[in-house]
Amino acid sequence: MTPGVAATALRGRGSGPGDRADRARAGQLLLGTGIDSLGSGLSAGAAMLYFVTMVGLAPGAVTLAMSAGAVLGILTPVPVGRLADRYGLVRVYVGALVLRGVGVLCYATATSYPAFFAFTLWLMALETTTFPLQQSLLGAVFEEGARVRLMTRVRAVRSAAFGVGAVVAGLALASGSRSLVVALLMVNGASFLVLAWTVLLIGRAAPDAGAVAGSRTAAAPDAERSAPGRPVLKDLRFLGLCLSNGLLSLHETVLLVLMPLWLVVELGLSPALPGLLTALYTGLTVVLQLVLGRLRWTEAATGGTLLVSGAFLAAACLVCAVADGLTAAAWQVVLCVLAVVLLTVGENLQMVAAWQTVFDLAPPERRGEYMGAFNTGSGVQSVIGPTLTHRVVLPLGPAGWLLLAGLLGGAAIAFGSLAKGAQASRTARSEDQGANV
Template sequence: MRRLVPPAGPVRVLAAAQLADAVGLGGYLVCSALYFTRVVGLSATQVGFGLTVGWAVGLLAGVPLGHLADRRGPRGVAMVLAVVVATALLLFLTVRSFVPFVLVASLYGAAQCGLVAARQALLAALVPAAERTAVRAVLQVVINGGLAVGGAFGGLALHLDSAPAYLTVLAVDALGVLASAALLSSLPPVPATPRAPAGQPAPTVLRDRPYVLLTALNMVLQLHIPLITLATPLWIIEHTAAPRWTVAVLLVLNTASVVLFQVRVARRVHDLESAGRQVRGAGVFLLLACAAFAASAAGSSPWVALVVLVVAAALQVVAEMMQASGAWQISFDLAPPGRHGQYQGFFGSGFAVARMLGPLLLATLVLEGGTAGWLLLGAAFLSAGVATVPAVRMAAPTATPPRR
């Protein structure tokens, strides 16, 4: 575990900031749905619609806010956006009707997506290129550990099932984000990217077609996020004979595996070629995981279903770690110097898409399509993973901004 503690300096500060944020976020993810329905009084449909709108706004805001981080300096922009995220969380404590909820959810989604882009630009500026994927792996371990702690805190609130408990969780989340902003203030300032000379178009990620293609492929692969958090729990309860507590077992397996093995998996990635191979392997493992999840519905033995589901979840988390480490290398190496904010904002839009469209898409494919739906989803994962290798080769010559 000592190897997971970053050395003193900017990386340790970044890790501490991510930890403070993740602890609060873990509680929020566990409790937010019940808070919005039981305390605020919204229907499940209203909550789903509002959160979808919020992440759609975040999807649109990621690139311009990332560009702002490039132009104004990522440290200051990240701190401001962290304060905005905390403000949105505190506003959630006051909303009691649908329209204010949608407005606050939009503010939260925009600020959260922009904050992710600014943090990535900050990491790119403070960490040498050869070390970014390894550092990002350590940060991912910290994030998962923080989510686990926060999730346990949220579980206590679920047990109490009272308005004060849910309000406390949201307030703690806001304080965690504010603490992360305070920690970022101790980092050295990063110079802003100068404006493009007069008469020359400002470089934009949307003109970088190979990068756009890789972002689209990454969006498909990131559907594994709602797969494990939403589709799989519903599948277990509605379509298998496994005990209900299997849901908790699989989530613990996922979190613990990332904490223990993400850094080791990331060591296999050291350049664009190895990153492409890693993502291709992730597509293969995701196909196998989907096939195993589909097989878990066969038979009536709870223990056989449990074993098959554990195998499926193990395949899925291996793919998750491989995809993440490969994607980090690709997103950093192909972003032009000084443009990491807007490039990371665009590449990170896959997360917003997964949160926005993933639940509906996976519910339709998996819960209604059954085995055929699982295999179709696996084929999509495999296709995206395999296509990443030639897409990376096509993008490699454009890793530096072309002359205009």
């Protein structure tokens, strides 16, 4: 770890919500998030197999609908973010959650392919919008010292609840009861409505409720209205950050797509191993998020931490390259466990530091728009990532893992450089505005 990260970035414990009202809002958010993620785990663990094995849809047709929905999901966060900036963050966020809840309730009753296709597009178009809206809400409602700490707690709760939901969904599928699986999908739909109610309560109780419930014009101070930030599509440096983040987000595809195929098909290891490694990843993520949330993050810290995260991600790929060249199964398993640990540490560092950086850089009056654009990077990687890993990395063997290590390390360096330039530009603009006042 670099001295900048050790001495500057992680400078002791960050402050949590300072009073009873803040703690109450934080508790409401964590409870709503937990219920929502439990429902999402139920749906994610059961939906695809349910429609293939119980409804009788063709696997190729199901994946086609999901691919089309993933492409649509790339296009929706920016316009929805603009709506949130203009008409109120809480209003738009609650509306998106209600639409997702109703969509899942309809999805659970779909028995024909046209209905399945339509509801899949509906849900996947909305899925990519609610996470950046939640990030914006957290940043708008809570004080600076509490944001990262609460964000890490949110992610820890999400991971734990999602894992529980996935286990329950697996048991329901194993029972062979179609009505039970439908009931679980409906529970997921209801969970979105619970989170929508929670968000509404938090927004109404926020100290500056107008900033999260009103329009951009009503919420922004006079100085910000007179010099609004650029639309995100005209901010080339920020778009570069989005692209770099998309490349760094390949760690999701590496864990969920590439490693299972590589472990079972290429190395010939037990099919049970990917599940055990996923459980290791989930448990370690919960612990890391709680630890990272207790640290204080500064602008200098986040840039250095992103470089460290890139080093961890690249190191995980290098370990896999070594394992690919071995023949002893025991050593392959040991190295795979090490790779997942490195990958998990790198991912968690990257997500926390990147979110804090982007929140600092986004113009306050366009925060929803910028957060939406930033999260499209993950959407892009979910479309191209499986093809890249399956068609390029796997066939090349150890060389493919080395290529992936270089890609992740280069993306981290690019992100850090672009963020540093954007922060310097923002500081210069602030000084110019101060001189002109």
